[in-house]
Amino acid sequence: xxxxxxxxxxxxxxxxxxxxxxxxxxxxxxxxxxxxxxxxxxxxxxxxxxxxxxxxxxxxxxxxxxxxxxxxxxxxxxxxxxxxxxxxxxxxxxxxxxxxxxxxxxxxxxxxxxxxxxxxxxxxxxxxxxxxxxxxxxxxxxxxxxxxxxxxxxxxxxxxxxxxxxxxxxxxxxxxxxxxxxxxxxxxxxxxxxxxxxxxxxxxxxxxxxxxxxxxxxxxxxxxxxxx
Amino acid sequence: xxxxxxxxxxxxxxxxxxxxxxxxxxxxxxxxxxxxxxxxxxxxxxxxxxxxxxxxxxxxxxxxxxxxxxxxxxxxxxxxxxxxxxxxxxxxxxxxxxxxxxxxxxxxxxxxxxxxxxxxxxxxxxxxxxxxxxxxxxxxxxxxxxxxxxxxxxxxxxxxxxxxxxxxxxxxxxxxxxxxxxxxxxxxxxxxxxxxxxxxxxxxxxxxxxxxxxxxxxxxxxxxxxxxxxxxxxxxxxxxxxxxxxxxxxxxxxxxxxxxxxxxxxxxxxxxxxxxxxxxxxxxxxxxxxxxxxxxxxxxxxxxxxxxxxxxxxxxxxxxxxxxxxxxxxxxxxxxxxxxxxxxxxxxxxxxxxxxxxxxxxxxxxxxxxxxxxxxxxxxxxxxxxxxxxxxxxxxxxxxxxxxxxxxxxxxxxxxxxxxxxxxxxxxxxxxxxxxxxxxxx
Numbered sequence: 151x152x153x154x155x156x157x158x159x160x161x162x163x164x165x166x167x168x169x170x171x172x173x174x175x176x177x178x179x180x181x182x183x184x185x186x187x188x189x190x191x192x193x194x195x196x197x198x199x200x201x202x203x204x205x206x207x208x209x210x211x212x213x214x215x216x217x218x219x220x221x222x223x224x225x226x227x228x229x230x231x232x233x234x235x236x237x238x239x240x241x242x243x244x245x246x247x248x249x250x251x252x253x254x255x256x257x258x259x260x261x262x263x264x265x266x267x268x269x270x271x272x273x274x275x276x277x278x279x280x281x282x283x284x285x286x287x288x289x290x291x292x293x294x295x296x297x298x299x300x301x302x303x304x305x306x307x308x309x310x311x312x313x314x315x316x317x318x319x320x321x322x323x324x325x326x327x328x329x330x331x332x333x334x335x336x337x338x339x340x341x342x343x344x345x346x347x348x349x350x351x352x353x354x355x356x357x358x359x360x361x362x363x364x365x366x367x368x369x370x371x372x373x374x375x376x377x378x
Numbered sequence: 379x380x381x382x383x384x385x386x387x388x389x390x391x392x393x394x395x396x397x398x399x400x401x402x403x404x405x406x407x408x409x410x411x412x413x414x415x416x417x418x419x420x421x422x423x424x425x426x427x428x429x430x431x432x433x434x435x436x437x438x439x440x441x442x443x444x445x446x447x448x449x450x451x452x453x454x455x456x457x458x459x460x461x462x463x464x465x466x467x468x469x470x471x472x473x474x475x476x477x478x479x480x481x482x483x484x485x486x487x488x489x490x491x492x493x494x495x496x497x498x499x500x501x502x503x504x505x506x507x508x509x510x511x512x513x514x515x516x517x518x519x520x521x522x523x524x525x526x527x528x529x530x531x532x533x534x535x536x537x538x539x540x541x542x543x544x545x546x547x548x549x550x551x552x553x554x555x556x557x558x559x560x561x562x563x564x565x566x567x568x569x570x571x572x573x574x575x576x577x578x579x580x581x582x583x584x585x586x587x588x589x590x591x592x593x594x595x596x597x598x599x600x601x602x603x604x605x606x607x608x609x610x611x612x613x614x615x616x617x618x619x620x621x622x623x624x625x626x627x628x629x630x631x632x633x634x635x636x637x638x639x640x641x642x643x644x645x646x647x648x649x650x651x652x653x654x655x656x657x658x659x660x661x662x663x664x665x666x667x668x669x670x671x672x673x674x675x676x677x678x679x680x681x682x683x684x685x686x687x688x689x690x691x692x693x694x695x696x697x698x699x700x701x702x703x704x705x706x707x708x709x710x711x712x713x714x715x716x717x718x719x720x721x722x723x724x725x726x727x728x729x730x731x732x733x734x735x736x737x738x739x740x741x742x743x744x745x746x747x748x749x750x751x752x753x754x755x756x757x758x759x760x761x762x763x764x765x766x767x768x769x770x771x772x773x774x775x776x777x778x779x780x781x782x783x784x785x786x787x788x789x790x791x792x793x794x795x796x797x798x799x800x801x802x803x804x805x806x807x808x809x810x811x812x813x814x815x816x817x818x819x820x
Contacts, residue, residue, distance in 0.1 A: 161599070162599070162603075165599050165602075166602060169602055189592050189595055189596065190592075190595055190596040190599040190600075193596050193599050193600050194529055194599060194600030194601070196529065208592075209589075209592045209593075209596070210583070210592065210593070210596040213596050213600065214528075214529040214532070214600055216529060228583060228584070228589070228592075229583035229584070232582075232583050233524060233527055233528070233529075235528055235529065247583075248582055248583040251524075251582040251583040252524040252527065252582055252583070254528065254568070267582065267583075270582040270583070271523065271524060271578065271582045273524075273568040274568060289582075290578060292568045292569060293568050311569060311570070311573075312570065368556075368570065368573040368574065369556055369572075369573060369574050370411065370555075370574050372409070372410035372411055
């Protein structure tokens with residue numbers, strides 16, 4: 151198992167080694183020690199490997215991830231898994247702002263809480279937050295699913311496009327054009343799968359409420375001007 | 379009494395409430411929505427026309443046209459990137475999106491730029507195969523919306539341009555109205571077809587120069603420090619914005635004046651936010667000089683570049699290269715009088731057509747309509763653009779030789795004078811026939 155101790159080697163060496171991996175590599179499990187909050191750890195990986203980071207990571211951990219599974223045994227800074235395309239990122243602690251921002255695919259699991267703007271402009275990723283999320287989450291979110299087992303802060307789903315939002319706890323307020331919608335059987339199916347994938351047990355999909363776009367701002371109308 | 383012999387005073391329009399202003403008031407009253415259009419500012423502004431070159435004479439000697447070498451090449455991204463860009467001409471093509479432009483127009487821009495030995499740039503909608511396939515050097519824009527953004531395309535790009543703003547609408551986000559959101563555009567942007575797309579004005583995962591530094595670091599890590607990172611700003615506070623871009627780790631700063639075009643935004647934004655490029659270049663260069671980074675971090679300026687004289691003047695003021703957008707579209711065939719009957723049917727005339735957001739462009743450039751788009755032959759249009767780029771370069775060379783310069787980058791502010799006090803103050807060169815630079819102590 152390749153191991154990198156960032157107390158004695160550099161982030162550049164780690165990322166360069168990860169970027170050099172062929173798709174059929176046998177080196178499938180990587181261990182990173184002493185991250186000390188370094189930024190852009192395991193960013194731009196494009197191989198089906200598992201990278202386990204023991205400690206706290208800084209900004210943009212697993213940024214633009216493709217195929218890899220990145221596990222952080224700690225907290226992460228701003229923009230974890232930003233623009234992820236595929237693969238899985240699992241944060242065992244809390245996440246700072248903009249978790250999963252603009253991500254197109256894959257699964258982001260946060261065991262703790264996520265700060266403001268979680269899932270901002272998400273474009274197809276699935277995000278499961280076992281704790282609560284901060285204000286302005288799912289702002290202009292375009293596609294994918296945001297599942298929150300705890301509470302959501304102010305202005306959830308402001309200017310939302312087609313992302314589905316599921317919240318089990320309280321929502322402080324909804325943003326412009328975001329409304330509560332009926333939780334239908336097909337949504338329960340989505341939730342069941344995502345909860346299973348995220349390793350959540352003992353929680354029923356029926357405990358969630360669904361939020362989505364009212365689609366009232368999709369085309370400009372003068373009578374909606376106050377919402378702009 | 380018969381007054382028919384008394385001369386009548388001619389009807390007189392108000393300078394304040396002129397016919398255009400009156401028509402806009404009536405339009406606003408009828409619709410309740412601001413006017414949206416494409417292009418850049420249409421008002422008269424201090425510009426490169428207000429500067430003149432002092433050719434060589436007794437005190438300096440010129441270079442022989444056609445015989446003595448006047449180089450035009452430029453290196454971009456030499457600060458940190460392992461693979462900086464080398465272009466044959468300092469005239470580059472500015473970022474314009476697939477979505478705003480047809481796929482044929484994007485392909486033509488790539489073809490023309492490649493023939494001329496320069497770069498072209500994607501826009502707020504991702505990279506198309508047509509564009510990448512025909513562009514020898516392609517700059518990939520990294521915008522707040524991140525539409526179509528993916529690491530595979532980043533790896534295919536020759537440089538990354540982090541867009542913070544543009545001259546036509548500094549502080550504003552993108553706008554692409556439903557008429558142009560076709561199936562392909564919608565799929566590339568992960569949006570429902572036919573909606574009005576108003577993209578964000580701030581990046582979703584960073585705020586301010588300290589975060590930008592970390593973001594640039596991430597982009598460098600993802601690309602293994604190979605590709606130059608540009609930072610593009612609209613001209614507003616150029617001294618501070620350029621200094622902060624340099625502090626954040628940019629290899630290249632792109633500075634876009636208010637004459638720079640947009641695919642669509644509010645008319646009030648285009649005409650009233652930002653400053654002319656003439657006023658922005660010297661403060662930007664001053665920032666680079668104060669940091670000891672002039673020529674180390676390259677400066678690309680844009681906004682109203684039309685001919686080789688504009689290119690030469692921008693370079694003489696300290697820029698390393700320029701970018702053209704509107705002029706490139708004209709070279710492709712935009713607003714061509716050939717389509718005059720169709721422009722008239724749209725309520726406008728060739729040369730004034732700016733409703734690019736409506737997607738009805740008779741020239742097939744600012745549209746997603748398959749029938750209109752098919753009118754533009756990317757090969758022929760690319761040739762026209764290459765010809766135009768060659769003329770810009772030759773004209774700039776002509777001026778540089780007349781000033782005795784063996785490289786376009788040897789042009790300097792001392793080669794220039796200004797025709798107006800405003801231009802002298804903005805460009806920080808003397809008023810012609812004097813040694814007076816307004817605002818500077820003697």
